[in-house]
Amino acid sequence: MTETAQEVAVLVVDDVEDNRVALKAFLEAEGIRAVLARSGAEALEALLVHDVALALIDVNMPGMSGFELAELMRGAERTRTIPIIFVTGVAGEPARVFKGYEAGAVDYLVKPVDPRLLKGKVETFVELHRQRHQLSDQLARLQEMLRLSDMFVAVLGHDLRGPLQSVELGAQVILGRPDDPAAVAKMANTMQRASRRMASW
Numbered sequence: 001m002t003e004t005a006q007e008v009a010v011l012v013v014d015d016v017e018d019n020r021v022a023l024k025a026f027l028e029a030e031g032i033r034a035v036l037a038r039s040g041a042e043a044l045e046a047l048l049v050h051d052v053a054l055a056l057i058d059v060n061m062p063g064m065s066g067f068e069l070a071e072l073m074r075g076a077e078r079t080r081t082i083p084i085i086f087v088t089g090v091a092g093e094p095a096r097v098f099k100g101y102e103a104g105a106v107d108y109l110v111k112p113v114d115p116r117l118l119k120g121k122v123e124t125f126v127e128l129h130r131q132r133h134q135l136s137d138q139l140a141r142l143q144e145m146l147r148l149s150d151m152f153v154a155v156l157g158h159d160l161r162g163p164l165q166s167v168e169l170g171a172q173v174i175l176g177r178p179d180d181p182a183a184v185a186k187m188a189n190t191m192q193r194a195s196r197r198m199a200s201w
Helices: 017-029 040-049 066-074 094-102 115-176 181-199
Strands: 009-013 033-037 052-058 084-088 107-110
Touching: 009 017, 009 040, 017 033, 017 115, 033 040, 040 052, 040 066, 052 066, 052 115, 066 084, 066 094, 107 115, 115 181
Parallel strands: 009 033, 009 052, 052 084, 084 107
Antiparallel strands: none
16 A cells, blocks of 8 residues: 555554554644554554655664664665654663664654654655655656657657668669669659658658
């Protein structure tokens, strides 16, 4: 399943239901589709199905931590470029923050998160996602136009070969038999017809 042209999905990964519900309500108020996951394993399953613009990942989760999830995402072609923002209830100790960036995060936020700050960050990554898709669509259209152009040139070249061969042959006959008015006239007529055919394309 892919998102519609207007709809952009943001992945929310948190083992606490209240946090998921709050982020879902916030994102949907901004016109964004929230894809919710309770664990790293659920998040990986969701990423196989959805094209997401951004992942908001809780750091401390049972089983697979947010850092481990981020490392798995960075190791897969499909999810390598998805921006990750870690959201944690633990104050940002420098070593943990550094570990977050090392795992591939673009930001590291501590709860409670200022809604205005989160709104600005989410809007930025959603807009970048939309622009990337627009560029991808434009590139696909340009490639199709180039393919059709190449096909047209190939067909045109094939169709022009016949008349050009008539002109070339006629020129050889005229040059080889300049004293034979009947042959020259016949070849001139053939060359004229070939020229008209080319002019009609």
